[in-house]
Amino acid sequence: MTPRGVYRLVAVMVIAGCVAVSYVAIRQRAGEPPAPPSPPGPRPAFQMPFPCGEVWTLTTYPGHDDFDIDFFAASGATGGRTVLASAGGTVTWAGWSATLGDGKPAPAGSSGTRGGLGYGVIIDHGGGWFTEYGHFGAVPRVRTGDAVTPGQPIGVVGHTGSTTVDHLHYEQLNDRLDPKRTRGNGDKVEAVFDGVPSGITSDEHSPDQVRTSRNCAASGARPPA
Known part of the structure; x- marks a missing residue:
């Protein structure tokens, strides 16, 4: 030319x-x-984050974010119990108090309870859907970037972070609800397990719920009747 x-x-x-x-x-x-944000993908078939057949109490307290759930074993000790992935996906954070596995700080807003989770995990399930797990009793069993399958063990229940009582802090989030997609408080939604809403919708008025886990795919067990 x-x-x-x-x-x-x-x-x-x-x-x-x-x-x-x-x-x-x-x-x-x-x-x-x-332009409006992209529509969310279909909600994954979330299951409770515990082995098939275990019975847990879902609760909250004033000052908690409305859709946050604290899980306590309905019988026996809570601490040390296995935490499972509610659905398959990719680990976007695994570490200590909103730090990544390599020690770097998690992106701003990437954890609704930044600084208080202790050992925890956040999983991206696709379509804008995430789950968050906190207060593990030890280092998570998965690392940032790992692919996880439904029902895969990811940690154990404990009381690290901003708590002194053994329990699992749990959230379901849809980041398409927030144009900034921060995976912060504005993205939280009522958790649904095995197609049934959790009933935890208000930190002031939600009564305790007792549910049996049907997270049975990985174990090969039959779902409870």
């Missing part, structure tokens, strides 16, 4: 770029609303 041809091509590209920028500016001045 001759120097003149190159010059003409560059000129055309510059003009096209200016037209595109002008179009965007005109749209903004006209007050057109921004």
Whole structure:
């Protein structure tokens, strides 16, 4: 291509770029609303984060975020029990108090209870859906970036972080509800297990619930009747 041809091509590209920028500016001045966030994918078939057949009490307390759940074993000791992935996905955070497995801080807003989870895990299930698990009694059994299968063990119940009582802190989040997709408080939704809403919707008014885990795929056990 001759120097003149190159010059003409560059000129055309510059003009096209200016037209595109002008179009965007005109749209903004006209007050057109921004494009809506992508619709969420279908909710995964979440199961309770415990082995098949175990019975747990779901509870909350004033000052908790509305949809956060604290799990306590309905009988026997709570501490040391195995925590399972509620559904398959990819670990986006595993570590201590909102730090990544390599020791680097988690992205701002990536944990609704930043700094208080102790040992914990966040799993990306696709379609904007996440689950969060906190207060493990020991280092998580998975690392950031790991793929997990439904019902895979990811840790044990404990009381690390901002608590002194053995229990599992648990959240389900849909980050498509927040245009910034921070996976913070604005993304939390009522947890659903085996297609049944948890009943934990308000930190002030939600009564305790008792549920039996049907997270049975990995163990090969039959779901409780």
